[in-house]
Amino acid sequence: MEFPILIAFFAFIFYLRYVPDKRSESEKEEDRLSENIALYRSGDLSKAFDTFDQRIKQYPQSSISYLYRGLCNKQMGNLTLATKDFLTGISYDNTFADLYTELGKVQRETGQLEDALTSFTTAIRVSRGQAPEPYHQRGLTLQVLGRGPEADIDFATEEFIEQQEAREKQNQTETKRPPWFDRKLLLNIMLVFVWSALLIVSIKAASSIHLPYLTAVVLSVALGFAEPDRGWILATTQCITLLVVYMYVMDRPSSQARTELEYFMLFGAIGLTFMTSFLGAFLKKAISS
Template sequence: MEFLVVIAFFGYVFYLRNYADLRTSSEKEAASLGEGITLYNDGEIEKAYEYFNARIRQKPKSCIAYLYRGLCRKALGEPGEALQDIRTGLSYDDQVSALHVESGKIYLEQGRLDDALAAFNKAVSISEEQSAEPYHWRAMAFVQLGRETEAKQDMDHERTLRELLETAPTRSVAAKEAFFDKRLAINMLMIVLTGALLVYVIKDAESIHLPYLVAVFAAISIGFAEPYKGWLLAVMQSALMLAGYFLLTSPPGDQARQELENFSLYGSIVLTFAASFLGGFLKRALNMK
């Protein structure tokens, strides 16, 4: 039994580590490269270049690191090397709109108008109305190609989209800020499984130690999965434990067993709230590093 519990727990942790985070790989990369991105945005170009150069040596397939090293090279007056870095980034992930925008800007400066337009078209397609920048630069390409009608259409759309994005959050931001999102829904499904596991352990265990151990592990996982909404998952897991125990199981045949199960049940509920708070606190602390 203990072996099955350990397997279940580590399977849940594996799920949290690999599937509960719904960000794209490029979004995760950008988050991990925040120090270098800040250096670039603050104008510390040489320091930013050294930072991204070192990160590429550590992780040679980081498309975001190549994007920003390319931007640093462009700022340092090396457009050819910059374009090479951006192309390398695209070879690892061609679904990053900024890579297409930046390659198109370099093509535009080099007079390669058809290549620039193709890059901006791709950027518009990938951005999915979450950024007005691809429309701006595609309009610039249309102007240089003499396609004034299409340039005006893009300029008008850029203006409308900027106003929309300034007055309302983007879908990606809204998804992160919305209380009930896809990630929370997936974690709720996992809570059904952990709640069922806890009821099973409570009914099968010979002492309070195993139910308490499982409850602590599951609750810490709750905090890591949802550092700000873990309280809801803790409430849900507690409610499922109570419902499952009283509605789906038979009462024990003797008083001693009943007392053991009561201690296990109510103690696990208390531990669920305490350990989920601890897990959320630890996750928030780690995120601040």
């Protein structure tokens, strides 16, 4: 029974970790290609171009690779090739705002102002109005078109988004980690003693390993869930408590077979405590994210 529960628990964590990810494929690939992107940002255009060109040969539908190969082409003055790369990337993923933004920049440079305006507007729509760069670029294009009041609105929106991002970043920076030992941890440690007593009772009363192991799984998951960062303290406390109480407080069984069974249940419960407390912490972090 215990092992099917663990398998189901692993499956649930896998679901939380991967299924709810709402990012587009290009956004996910951007994370995977972070080293290649860093190469482009370092200014080594020739090497960066070769890297993304090779990536496209291996994965012809890699929109993020088309974006950065297009940027390399743009930096090297190949605006026609850059436009082709951006359009190809959009054809594979039309939810990636940076492709529309960079396409719009090239269109503006080549005098295609209305097309550029459309590209920047699409970038704003695709990014759900949360990215400042498309507003800035559309504002510049509106200025060139002589539509100053509309440009001012875009610049004001850009400034608002940047201020909002700055506040969020400052709040994250100012967030302090909880102290290593506090009242919450003390209360949880007291609760661990109660749970350890339940485990000891289940070990002494059970006629098979199922009840103690199931109890250990449920209680240890709760340990990690209650303290995702300090759960190891609770798990260690519980294991030490189990050993000390069983070895020095509880009476030994009269039969050798019963003694061996209780030892098997005791040390199995200790192993499950560490394993499933970690899973409980992982579950809490997966839900929180």
